[in-house]
Amino acid sequence: MNHQLKLFLLLIYLLTLLGLHSALATTVFAPDTDVTFMVEITAHVAGCGDEIIQVGEQCDGSTLGGASCSSLGFSGGTLSCSGACTFDTSACTAGGGGGGGGSRRRGTDVTIPDTNVVFTGRAYPLSKVTILKDGQIIVTTIAGPDSNFTATISNLSRGDYSFAVYGEDKNGVRSRPFTFSIFITPGVITKIGGIFIAPTIAVDKSEVRRGDTISIFGQSAPNAEVTVSVHSDQEFFVPTPTDTDGVYLLNFDSTVLNMGNHLTRSKTTLSADISPFSDTIGFLVGSKNVLLDLQERLFLRGDIDMSGQVNLVDFSIAAFWYGKPSPPSNIDLNGDGKVGLIDFSIMAFYWTG
Amino acid sequence: MVTSAMAAEIRLDTNNAQIGVGDEVAVDVMVNELESINAIEGSVVFPKDLLEVIEIRDGNSVINFWITAPEVNDQGTITFSGITPGGFSGVSSRLFSIVFLAKQEGLAKIALQDFNALANDGQGTQIPITVRDVNITIKPGDSSVHKEDIKDTEPPEYFYAYIGQDESLFEGQYFLTFSTQDKNSGISHYEVREGVWRFFAPAESPYLLKYQSLDRDIFIKAIDNKGNEQLSILKATNGSMWYDNSVIRNLILLLVIALGLFWALWKPLRKIRFIK
Numbered sequence: 001m002n003h004q005l006k007l008f009l010l011l012i013y014l015l016t017l018l019g020l021h022s023a024l025a026t027t028v029f030a031p032d033t034d035v036t037f038m039v040e041i042t043a044h045v046a047g048c049g050d051e052i053i054q055v056g057e058q059c060d061g062s063t064l065g066g067a068s069c070s071s072l073g074f075s076g077g078t079l080s081c082s083g084a085c086t087f088d089t090s091a092c093t094a095g096g097g098g099g100g101g102g103s104r105r106r107g108t109d110v111t112i113p114d115t116n117v118v119f120t121g122r123a124y125p126l127s128k129v130t131i132l133k134d135g136q137i138i139v140t141t142i143a144g145p146d147s148n149f150t151a152t153i154s155n156l157s158r159g160d161y162s163f164a165v166y167g168e169d170k171n172g173v174r175s176r177p178f179t180f181s182i183f184i185t186p187g188v189i190t191k192i193g194g195i196f197i198a199p200t201i202a203v204d205k206s207e208v209r210r211g212d213t214i215s216i217f218g219q220s221a222p223n224a225e226v227t228v229s230v231h232s233d234q235e236f237f238v239p240t241p242t243d244t245d246g247v248y249l250l251n252f253d254s255t256v257l258n259m260g261n262h263l264t265r266s267k268t269t270l271s272a273d274i275s276p277f278s279d280t281i282g283f284l285v286g287s288k289n290v291l292l293d294l295q296e297r298l299f300l301r302g303d304i305d306m307s308g309q310v311n312l313v314d315f316s317i318a319a320f321w322y323g324k325p326s327p328p329s330n331i332d333l334n335g336d337g338k339v340g341l342i343d344f345s346i347m348a349f350y351w352t353g
Numbered sequence: 354m355v356t357s358a359m360a361a362e363i364r365l366d367t368n369n370a371q372i373g374v375g376d377e378v379a380v381d382v383m384v385n386e387l388e389s390i391n392a393i394e395g396s397v398v399f400p401k402d403l404l405e406v407i408e409i410r411d412g413n414s415v416i417n418f419w420i421t422a423p424e425v426n427d428q429g430t431i432t433f434s435g436i437t438p439g440g441f442s443g444v445s446s447r448l449f450s451i452v453f454l455a456k457q458e459g460l461a462k463i464a465l466q467d468f469n470a471l472a473n474d475g476q477g478t479q480i481p482i483t484v485r486d487v488n489i490t491i492k493p494g495d496s497s498v499h500k501e502d503i504k505d506t507e508p509p510e511y512f513y514a515y516i517g518q519d520e521s522l523f524e525g526q527y528f529l530t531f532s533t534q535d536k537n538s539g540i541s542h543y544e545v546r547e548g549v550w551r552f553f554a555p556a557e558s559p560y561l562l563k564y565q566s567l568d569r570d571i572f573i574k575a576i577d578n579k580g581n582e583q584l585s586i587l588k589a590t591n592g593s594m595w596y597d598n599s600v601i602r603n604l605i606l607l608l609v610i611a612l613g614l615f616w617a618l619w620k621p622l623r624k625i626r627f628i629k
Contacts, residue, residue, distance in 0.1 A: 136532070158507075162439060320521075351438030
């Protein structure tokens with residue numbers, strides 16, 4: 001009996017070891033970073049032909065950013081840059097056997113380094129910065145007290161990606177996203193620098209009595225100058241400083257505005273850097289004051305499930321009703337009685353991931 | 354309303370406008386637009402007596418989410434619609450590629466129809482469109498048949514899945530949404546497994562969850578057209594059951610196997626001892 005019990009326990013022990021090993025073997029460990037190439041891209045005004053790879057460009061003139069035919073999956077040849085600042089692979093030679101795009105060589109003597117994208121830029125002090133990859137949140141980070149942020153995305157495949165970066169101020173108001181598309185080269189660190197996130201913007205009233213003031217406020221980089229634009233027939237530009245928290249506040253006298261609908265937006269200047277414009281928001285100059293509460297300011301068109309985000313869940317609900325009769329009114333965003341492409345376009349504009 | 358001064362050009366591109374019967378040819382559906390487009394729909398029409406669609410590749414598309422993924426119908430038409438949050442612009446943005454097989458000799462006119470592109474302006478403003486079709490001449494075939502194969506050893510992009518709930522969908526029950534891209538051959542399909550004790554089954558987003566108590570980990574596999582897989586795991590929202598764990602499952606399975614072995618070996622072992 002002792003022998004049988006020992007044999008049984010030994011069997012259990014061995015099988016348990018085997019089970020634990022197989023369970024642990026499914027755990028994925030990230031490979032060591034072994035980077036050999038680097039591409040630096042600055043998020044300034046794009047200009048093809050200036051020998052500098054900028055957002056939206058794969059290359060520029062003779063600057064290929066460390067890419068070559070082999071790094072793009074071909075077996076050899078000469079890579080060049082087209083007049084549209086995209087890779088010209090016509091002089092590359094395909095890998096052995098079969099047509100179509102070549103494959104990356106993965107021999108035991110070949111190390112293919114990680115493919116990383118590093119984002120750096122300026123948001124608002126201690127604000128949350130969100131980065132979307134192809135429409136989905138891939139990473140969030142918190143900016144420093146100086147409003148600078150950095151974030152890295154790893155292990156991407158070779159191909160075209162669309163990225164969007166947006167900030168969220170201390171009131172939870174999101175900025176207009178900074179969006180761009182870029183071709184990612186395998187084994188290369190791509191640095192996207194100089195991102196200057198647009199300021200957030202909000203107003204305290206949906207309607208202001210003509211002659212009263214309307215508060216236009218938001219957040220941007222600290223100790224910067226925000227230019228607030230109020231426009232209807234005539235556009236007014238009002239420079240407004242931000243404080244050490246990046247907060248700006250403009251009490252705008254509505255006396256100069258005509259009765260009716262008006263729009264406002266803002267942008268930030270800091271040293272030589274200028275941010276993109278913020279969202280454009282509207283208000284009415286009328287005969288009474290109508291205050292906006294925080295929830296109304298945070299309302300997002302396209303947030304069908306009222307989660308505070310416009311994302312894949314909302315898209316799925318809308319897609320379910322696409323082309324179907326009598327959709328619920330909160331899904332029919334443009335109110336034309338059906339869920340069509342325009343509703344999806346509105347949703348895509350307000351998308352938060 | 355904001356109006357777009359420049360028209361977007363939708364065009365069909367091919368590297369091989371003259372092929373033989375039995376050859377394969379890839380036709381790309383491309384967009385040129387300087388202003389940002391965030392939603393697009395349309396159709397591609399082809400002569401089905403001359404051409405047969407053998408594959409539609411949406412890998413590396415500028416479209417992030419398909420409302421209707423490009424799919425061929427019996428009439429020889431491929432229809433699609435999709436969105437790109439934040440929009441896309443540029444001189445050569447690829448929507449998808451169609452791989453045709455030449456069936457017989459003739460002039461195959463492939464045409465774009467009913468295209469609609471909307472600006473990323475928050476209002477869905479229509480962008481004027483010009484289209485450029487393509488003609489492919491099909492000649493008698495010879496022994497050297499051209500194939501449009503694509504190599505892909507990389508898995509689809511890593512992705513996250515989300516649980517949603519809305520009164521207008523599945524009568525307010527919890528559902529799962531997921532989407533990802535494959536930068537090479539494109540996504541073939543998804544498979545979902547709720548908990549560790551079930552098998553993966555093909556699924557589409559949105560997917561009605563079987564276990565509405567949300568107490569099981571959910572495993573979602575994206576599989577590309579070359580069979581490469583990417584796995585995403587959504588942990589149980591309400592804490593998983595103690596037995597719904599892969600280590601516990603493996604131990605229980607091993608214990609069952611061990612007991613089975615012991616039972617099977619019991620008689621032979623007794624005989625060995627008896628002989629001794």
